[in-house]
Amino acid sequence: MDRAGTPKNRRTTITDVARHAGVSTAAVSKVMRNAYGVSPAMQEKVRAAIAELGYRPHAAARGMRGRTYTIGVLLDNVRNAFFADILDGIRDELRQTEYTVLIGAAGFEPEEQAKTIRAMEDRQMDGLILIAPGTPRDEVLTTAASIPTVVIGHHDAADTHDSVVDADDIGAGLVVDHLVALGHRDIALVSAPGTRTNRWKRTPEIVLSDGYLRAMERHGLAERARVQHAAYSDDGGFEAGMTLLTADRPPTAVMTGADVAALGIYRAAHELGLRIPDDLSLVGYNNTALAALAPVQLTSVDQAGHTMGSSAARMLVERVESRRDRAMRTTMTPRLVVRGSTAAPRVR
Amino acid sequence: MDRAGTPKNRRTTITDVARHAGVSTAAVSKVMRNAYGVSPAMQEKVRAAIAELGYRPHAAARGMRGRTYTIGVLLDNVRNAFFADILDGIRDELRQTEYTVLIGAAGFEPEEQAKTIRAMEDRQMDGLILIAPGTPRDEVLTTAASIPTVVIGHHDAADTHDSVVDADDIGAGLVVDHLVALGHRDIALVSAPGTRTNRWKRTPEIVLSDGYLRAMERHGLAERARVQHAAYSDDGGFEAGMTLLTADRPPTAVMTGADVAALGIYRAAHELGLRIPDDLSLVGYNNTALAALAPVQLTSVDQAGHTMGSSAARMLVERVESRRDRAMRTTMTPRLVVRGSTAAPRVR
DNA sequence: AGCGTTTTGTAAAACGTTCTCTACGGCGAG
DNA sequence: CTCGCCGTAGAGAACGTTTTACAAAACGCT
Incomplete structure (x- = not known):
């Protein structure tokens, strides 16, 4: 007693x-x-x-003086299956270490995201992985100045944080080449609007668009290029699809920046009585589980999310444990995965 | 200077x-x-x-003495779109407060999950929301004894933690009724194996199975009932589908415990040359975005994930701020959402 | 044996909060 | 005019680590 x-x-x-x-x-x-x-x-x-x-x-007590053995991952929403691949990569890389990964799903609002980043800072996390942050670039740079940070997605280089990117321009080129080889000439791109206010100059969307435009040009189809902006969601894709497919001279093929948007377009096509791939060829991006689903069979571009995640984690830990002091960037090469949603256009 | x-x-x-x-x-x-x-x-x-x-x-410093204004959410994987609904609910409920939500995606291994829960404890989080934890029940009870905890999914009652559940037995009944009304008699259930070692007696899977069996009995179809275990994934569903559909007397309708598994069965049916819903009726569970996708149109059961999440968050905060000291439970009522994947069986 | 150097272990001072006391004023009641 | 009370502010002790500075011991040389 x-x-x-x-x-x-x-x-x-x-x-x-x-x-x-x-x-x-x-x-x-x-x-x-x-x-x-x-x-x-x-x-x-x-x-x-x-x-x-x-x-x-006691991790909180540790945080007062030294490290906290916590890695924070920021993402906008948890619905994007591509992010799940990245997360798996991060987790697999860190599983055997004593770091714990905590995820902040902050939504799409820049202010919400900034709040989450600050929260991670306040919790004294050892390192941050930011997946395509919508926060103003300056804020990210400020954060990176005090905490080791890896940015996934944005191509803008910086000497304060590491980067992991996919060569989205090459990916776009692969798709256009594939579609042109099938005989398509009216190829449209559906992509998220490049947010401009927040000072990122090379978001994935922007790089993708550039690659698309350059590829079209290369094939002498510059004046047939058409970029339609849409949110990367089922509904966003649907609306974009409706706009494109009811236009005067609708495209015979549509490529998108995200699989889920492609599915929205699928729905729009369906509603208009168009069959895929007979009446319309459709290409997604990221090669998520969605694309492989039985009823879908979406041609897509694989950008190896798992590898991106594990690379990011490895790079981050190097920095946290100060085994490296220079910023670096890893670029993944995308690969085209052809499935049933693309075919030669119907002769008219 | x-x-x-x-x-x-x-x-x-x-x-x-x-x-x-x-x-x-x-x-x-x-x-x-x-x-x-x-x-x-x-x-x-x-x-x-x-x-x-x-x-x-400084949150870490706060953690040493008082609260840390952090809520931890444990889930197994981030791919289940139903969890995304729950997360949104939690986030929306907590957005205006000063709590930060951090997510631990721990994978399916009980040991990994336990590690994550411990990590959250060590980080002095104020409260925990555990989504269908695979950890042994005792561990959860131990945790709940020291940190306010809400368990989502498991029906086992406890006086130390709050619970949010869906009446899965009723959900199963809705599906069986629907299928019987269409004329089906050979109705199979594909469900995750009820993990038995960890001392949860009433996991969602078990409750679902019970509801299914009771409903079949109610319709005098007890001896036609058939439960096939499978992981809730595309591949898991595929295998279960293959097993069921190549059996001696294949079912004319299959219901599942998760939409994603239903899609795997879709693939299996496809492979065997069966059309949906003509040759096989298919029903999912959770009514995720997947079910609503254009090419899929899966009949499913909606269990209001968003509401479950916000309820859990509200209950948790009550406890954290000790405005309530008794354990409570919220039960959601499921609703059937009929889409194109169910129809009357073909007459043979 | 003597001397410098390395290794090993400890005491004590941070770190940034919260929380428990105690002190202090002001004010109403007697 | 004094006494007690109440409401507000502050001093200082936690909280559980890491880290710095230093003492003691062990070691390697001449």
Whole structure:
């Protein structure tokens, strides 16, 4: 019986471990972080005590002085299956380490995203992975100045943060080449509007559009190029599809910047009585599970989300553990995955 | 010039604010938490100083003593669109508050999930929302004893944590009734295997199966009931579909516990040359965006994920702010959404 | 044996909050 | 005019780590 009343089920702290092992807290701390300057005998003793007491360091307390062993991932929404691939990559890379990954799904509002980034900063996270952030570029640079950061998606280079990008321009080229080879000439692109206010000059959408336009030009189809802006969602795709397909001279093929938008276009085509791929060829982007789904069979561009995620995680940890001090960028090469949604156009 | 060298870009702390406003840190702390015992004049002064200095409390430091204003959400994987609905609900409910939501996507391994829960505990989160945790029940109860917790999905009642569930048995009944009304008699269920080792007695899968079996019984079809276990994924559904549809007397209708599994069955049917709904009626569960997709048009059961999420968040905050000390449970009523994947069976 | 150097371990000071006391004024009641 | 009370403010002790600075011990050379 504790005379001071119930001892409560207080957490076992580093002090408990130290006392139990008959050493100082500093020693325990060193063992936990396997820092330099601790003898094998000490290791042994302390580890035993830790195991015996089931000690777990208090992350909040750690955050006060040193690291917090937490990696934050910012994304806008969790519905984009491509992000799931990236997350899996991050998780697989970090599984064997002692870092914990926490995800902030901040929505599309720049202000909400900024709030989430700040929250991660305040929680003293060791490193941040930002997936295509909609936050103003300056804010990201400010953050990156104080926390190791990897930006996924945006092509804008910076010397304060690392980057992982897909060569979206090449991806667009692959698609256009494929469609042209099938005989298409009226090829439209449906892409998210490049947000301009926030000072990112090379968002994935912008790079994709550029690649598309250059490829069309290369095939002498510059004046037939048509870019339709739409949100990357089922409804967004539907509206864009309706606009394009009810125009005076509708395209015979449509490529999109996201699989889910392609499915919206599918719906629009369906509604207008157009069959795919007979009346309309359709191409997605990201090669998510959606594209492979049985009833869909969408031709798409694979950009290896899993690898992007694991690269980002690896790069970030290098920085966090200061094994590297220069910014770097990894570029993935996209690959075309042909499925049933593309075919030669009908002769008219 | 600071004589002690560069002052670094040190965070502004509560001490800075206190000094700048000419008050004590305790006063600032009280204002931040709008606690009792602070005069309007003090309020004014301090708020001004906070604004002027752009002060943000250091969450890690907060975690040492009091709350951390962080809510943790545990889920197995981010691919299940139903979880996205729940997350949106949580986010919308908490948007106007000062709580930050951080998500741990822990994978399906119970051990990984447990690790994530512990990580959230160590980070001193204020409350936890666990979406159908695969962790042993005891561990969840232990956690719930020290942190306010809401469990979504599992029907097992407990007096330590709150629960939000869908009446999955009723949902199953709705589907069976619908299919029987169309004329089906051989109706199979594809469901995730009820994990038994971890001591949850009433997982969603188990409740769903029970509801299915009881409904079949009610229609005098007990001996035709057939439950096939499968992982809730495209591939899992495919395999289950193959098994069922190549059996001696294949079902004319299949219902599943998740939309994504239904799509796998769709693929299996496709491969076997069966058309939907002509040769096979198919029903999903959760009414995710997947079900509504144009080429799919899957009949499904809606369980209002958004509402489940916001309820969970509201209940959790009540507990965190100790406005309630009794455990409670919210049960949602499911609704059948009929689309194109169900029809009368072909006469043989 | 003596001396410098390295290794190993510890005491104690941070870190930025919250929270428990205590002190202080002002004010109404006696 | 004094006494008690109430409401507000502040001092200072936690909270559980990491880290710095230093002492002690061990080691390697002459």
